[in-house]
Amino acid sequence: MPTESFDERFTGPTLNQDLWVDHYLPQWSEPARSRARYDFTTDGLRLRIDADQMPWRDADGSFRVSNLQTGTFSGAVGTTRGTHRHRLDGLLVETPQVTRRLWTPSSGELEVVVSASADPTCMLAIWLVGFEESGPEDSGELCVTELFGDRIGPLSSTVRVGIKAHHDPRLTDDVRDIELPIDATKPHAYGVRWSGDGVDFTVDGQVIMSSPQQLAYEQQLMIDLFEFPATEQREPRNYPKTAMVHSVAGTSAS
Template identity: 55%
Template sequence: MREAPQPHGGSDPQVLDRTGYEVAFDEHFAGSELDPERWVAHYLPHWTTPERSAARFDLLGGALRLRIDADQPAWRVEDGEMRVANLQTGTFSGPVGSHVGQHRHRPDLQVRTAQPTRRLYTPSAGLVEAVLRASADPTCMLAFWLVGFEEGSGEDSGEICVAELYGHAVEPGRSRVRMGVKAHHDPRLHDDVEDVTLALDTGDWHSYAAEWTAGSVRFFVDDRLVRTVHQRIDYPLQLMVDLFEFPEDSDRDPASYPKWGEVAAVRGYRPARAT
């Protein structure tokens, strides 16, 4: 298993330099249970019901395996057959029946399961990285995001898409990795997302990172700079790691399950305090 990158510095601007940061969040999934002070094991639970939002996963003694099972219900009936296993580092919503909640992907959404305000890890600047391994199943995507926490304003909804690893985007010796910024409901942003072709197999362990400052977001794979987006996101964001299945129809062959994606480590850094 690939180890999480260790802090180091250097003068090459194309190489990730962690010397200006200190670790604020460090997860290696070594225990027998998830830490409830770090993770909520549901996907946007306010828009649906607990049995549909709950993550299915295994802890493998140093890695997390997110899992989609044959008997897993769709996340929301209104969104078709999509299924998801997700961990996130915060929750916030309005009361049941309201339209107030994070990551509103449809204008007609209403809260079904009200959520307390939980800010487990909600940085507004810094650096995050995860070590991921995705399957080549063409119906699946393994993702690593930062999305607006939105408690103060529904406009604070932008997303840093650190990496989306689609099973259909893997070819021999190369893969396409989707990364960039998504505006959602933030009028100060615009969508700037690109499928970057890299000489690697996303079915192997690789590290994916994003560093965001007042004026830009820089994206790294295995500590090498691969993309820069010149936009500003300076409000609290929650971290999400998730496995999606996008089946073509409701007919499911139990023999093709479980479907999976794995996470070996997640680390977050804040700017180092001056001494």
């Protein structure tokens, strides 16, 4: 049965497989490319981009990613069915996935405490994305936060939040960049509450954006550290590139 709520502190020494899949959208790639790099510290789980890490998918360029997510779903090899179809041209299932609903709420609350990277090539993201098993239109996303390294400073940081329609015709894209007086390399809590009444996005418990739009279908949580390399030259001394996930607290109201 899917977990209705959890309070994850990442105490290690291994990842809780009842809550997490340590691959990024594995249906669209291959295991050696989708597998996350991470380790445990006294502060939580440290996501890493390592010098020898391969791009996630050559057709999508050179970006690299380490990700945790709370479910998997796909069709058979060569089909177009799967969670988070980020593009429609040539995206086919490469590694079929068993359907796993570890935490896929249709409404509820989420708060994730993270420390982002200020590396200008990195972005730390927290997303709730449509699971899509019920149909490709159930693909909308709650962008809890996207933190780009080149927009993080000691006195203020830009926090991207909002709703992405993707392939859901019932939704309208509404994504905002909000500058806040925080240093996002320090621990801060990024959250969302969503129900039939709409959506509230929060930082450190304060609402920074609200929307009346509704996403009334299953959402899969994804926490990812991306690297978008400026060049293909990689200096091992500049790695690993890291971000910390300190805790995750979620409650499903569905």
